[in-house]
Amino acid sequence: MILCRTLGPVDVSVDGGPAPPDLLWRKHLALLLYLARSPRRVRSRDQLVGLLWGDRTEVAARHSLSEALRVIRRHAGDNSVETTGGQVRLAAGVVEVDVDQLETLAAAEQWEAAAELIAGEFLEGFAVPGASEFEDWLAAERNLWRRQGVDVLVRGSEALAQTGRIQDASSLAARALALEPTSERAFGATLRCMSLTGDRAGALELFDRFRARLAAEAGTEPAEETRELVERVRRERGVRPEATGSWPDGEPVVRPPLEGRAGELGRLLAAVARSAQERRPSLLVLEGESGVGKTRLLEEVLARLRLDGLAVAAARAVEGDRAEEWSGLVALARGGLLDAPGIGATSPEALAAFAAVLPEWRERFRGIPLDSARPLARALTEAVAAAAEDRPVVLALDDAQWLDHDSASAIGAILRDLSGASLTVILVIVPHPARPELDELRSRIGRDLNGEAIRLRPLDRAALRRLAERMLPGYEPVAIDRVTRRVATDSAGMPLLAVELLRAVTLGLDLGTISEAWPAPLRTLDQTLPGELPDAVVAAIRIGFRRLSPPAQRVLAAAAVLGDLVPAPVLERAVSLGPDDTAIALDELEWHRWLVAEPRGYSFVARIVRRVIERDMVTAGQRQRVLVATGRGELD
Known part of the structure; x- marks a missing residue:
């Protein structure tokens, strides 16, 4: 068995050992790989002669082809190559090429395993001087496998990111961008990973370099989808580089990974996606003891949703909120709802309700008469409905067990009244103290509410x-x-x-x-x-x-x-x-x-x-x- 690794610098082994020198001669290896990549692994003699020996006389060229076939037979077996009727056929099972394995793994969506096969360009650094037809074929194959490689690496990066393995996802995305530096898919995957690791400044610097390279090499500007992603990254809260570079003693800072929560992360993201696709509201309850990682998991979910372009409003309740009427709804209004693109379509009366209590809303919507303000619960329902017409909306409340009674009751009313909206409400709670309003809301999941209740448990060994x-x-x-x-x-x-x-x-x-x-x-x-x-x-x-x-x-x-x-x-x-x-x-x-x-x-x-x-x-x-x-x- 001859094994050929072609995705990167070419590497050939025969029966598990190093390939003999004569098999590695450029035209011998080119012939072997060309046959292995041909439909049904068969080509005509005339085509092979023109491919690799077109600069020689017909007699000399046919002799060189026969010699190359003899070398293949010597190392792969007498029956490895069939030559009948002017056709040259490579027998099945003689050569295994990594690109075939890549296709099999990609078809099975085993992206991480497929990504391990990609070490660079197809036949990186390989050339056959004087064989122009082969060079044309090689250029086409390189384009094909560059696109395939980028697709596998990006899909692998996206899959890993969805399970919380951001460092591994970043590595695959960076490899995709190195393989095709002007690929917007590879750039987008890299940008997302950098943003999710908190490197907002680095992500924006990367965009400047990508835009300059795209202009220089392709004469184009980044696509609108890419520019929108960059703007979403720009709006994210960034962490200054001084806070993440190294400890005071000079040791590098390593941020702990999100470990043991891949299943829960995937379930939460899938539930939000279903709500958006079906345009039906859903309630997600994330429950667990203090210290079990609920807040970190919520942050990871919301960061991904913001990068995907969803409108997210998030707040964290504290114990003192329980005695303050409507404090939960007001916190949501301050937690990102104002930035939702469709919020301007809300009625003036609903906007006035928030402008009356929040300076930033009053500044944004100047001139709205405050004396016509609706009740806060009704106002939030109208604001969310308007925002959800533009894009899916997510309302997230951490430590929701401390919500005031009015806000907790209003959450249920919003889910009831916006039956056709792309809305997801995420409540993060600890079991104590007991909150009957939240227990009643959770009991509706599976009856008249879409959603899930997910309990986080301590990490296992x-x-x-x-x-x-x-x-x-x-x-x-x-x-x-x-x-x-x-x-x-x-x-x-x-x-x-x-x-x-x-x-x-x-x-x-x-x-x-x-x-x-x-x-x-x-x-x-x-x-x-x-x-x-x-x-x-x-x-x-x-x-x-x-x-x-x-x-x-x-x-x-x-x-x-x-x-x-x-x-x-x-x-x-x-x-x-x-x-x-x-x-x-x-x-x-x-x-x-x-x-x-x-x-x-x-x-x-x-x-x-x-x-x-x-x-x-x-x-x-x-x-x-x-x-x-x-x-x-x-x-x-």
């Missing part, structure tokens, strides 16, 4: 091992097994704590002996006090805090003192930093998932982490100075 392998790339398998066992016990499978433990391990933290399982029976992470956490977890949080830049440490300490939804200007006053330095520190804290942001301000990803920081990393004097600087306390 296999997922924790994969996470450890990615975050500890230099560790041997035995060491990975040992670390995984200890992290599984000390983190209880909570991704938030597992990541902090693994980060601390990279800095030399000794996890010590395996402690007893926790949290205690019938206790959640939110109900756990800092003193009840395993010592290794507390140590990991402290180490992670100390690894932050000094400005980020000061901002995080102030956030721990001030509580939920702290606006950036308040944090700026609390730590006496300028706007730019505060913004860089906040970007760093978001990037490393200490804090999450929404239009109303910044909050800790998990309450227990805030408690540990406030207890262990903030002095009494520091606490007092923060409160005084923000007008919440007085000097003794």
Whole structure:
């Protein structure tokens, strides 16, 4: 069996060993590959002679063809080539070419396996001087397999991105763009991956280079679809490069991957796609204990939907919202609804309802009489209906268990009243405290509401091992097994704590002996006090805090003192930093998932982490100075 790898520099083996030199002579190898790629693997002698030996006399050319066929038979077997009636046929099973395998894998949609076959251009660097017909065939094959290669790599990248494997997806997209630097599909896939990894600035720089190259080589501008994608990336909240480049000690920053959530991510995205396609509203409920990764998963879903061009309004409720009427609906209005392209078609009365309570709406829709404002619930229904006429709409509420009663009830009314709208509502909740309004809404799924209820559970041992392998790339398998066992016990499978433990391990933290399982029976992470956490977890949080830049440490300490939804200007006053330095520190804290942001301000990803920081990393004097600087306390 002769095996030919052609997608990249040509590589030939015979029966598992190196190919003999005479088989690798350019025209011998060209003949073999041309026959292997021919329909039914057959060509006429005259065609083969003209293909490779057209510069010779007929006698000399036919002799060279016979000699080349003799070499193939010598190494592939006497029956490997049939020559009858002026035809030359390559027998079945003599040669295996990687492009045939690529076609088989692509037909089965095994994109990742197919992508492994692509190492570059078809027969990269290969040429047969003086054989112009062969060179024409080679150019056509290269164009064909370049297009096929880009298609496989882009589809593979998209499939990986849909499962949360963004780094792997980025690698495939970058290979596609390297294979065809002017491919808009490859560029779009690369741009999406860069945006999803938080590199908004790098994505926009890549667009400038792509546009210049397209103009220079093809004399064209990027297509409208590409320009629209770039504009969506431009509107995304970016993280400053200073916040993501390296730790203060110079070590590179590696952002933890989304591990163990591929199934849930795919289900959520598929459900939104169904709602958009069928123009029917749906309700998605994402439930799980604190620290299990609900917020991270929601962020990943919403980032993909924004890049796909959907209108997304998102907010995070806090405990204080429960007593404030309509705070949930107002938070959604501030969380992106104003930016929905179709929002201008909303009735003036509905717009007035939001303009009366939100300055940004009042600024956008100047001159609307506020005295004609509709009730907020009706106004939100009308605004969503108008936006959904232009494109699918997604309303997402994190920590929805803290929604006020009126807003929680209004969500159900919106889903009922907009029966023909492309609308998806995503509610992210923890089981406690119980909310009858939300329980009733969830009970309607499958009866009179489309949707799904998805419960996130702690990561299992296999997922924790994969996470450890990615975050500890230099560790041997035995060491990975040992670390995984200890992290599984000390983190209880909570991704938030597992990541902090693994980060601390990279800095030399000794996890010590395996402690007893926790949290205690019938206790959640939110109900756990800092003193009840395993010592290794507390140590990991402290180490992670100390690894932050000094400005980020000061901002995080102030956030721990001030509580939920702290606006950036308040944090700026609390730590006496300028706007730019505060913004860089906040970007760093978001990037490393200490804090999450929404239009109303910044909050800790998990309450227990805030408690540990406030207890262990903030002095009494520091606490007092923060409160005084923000007008919440007085000097003794």
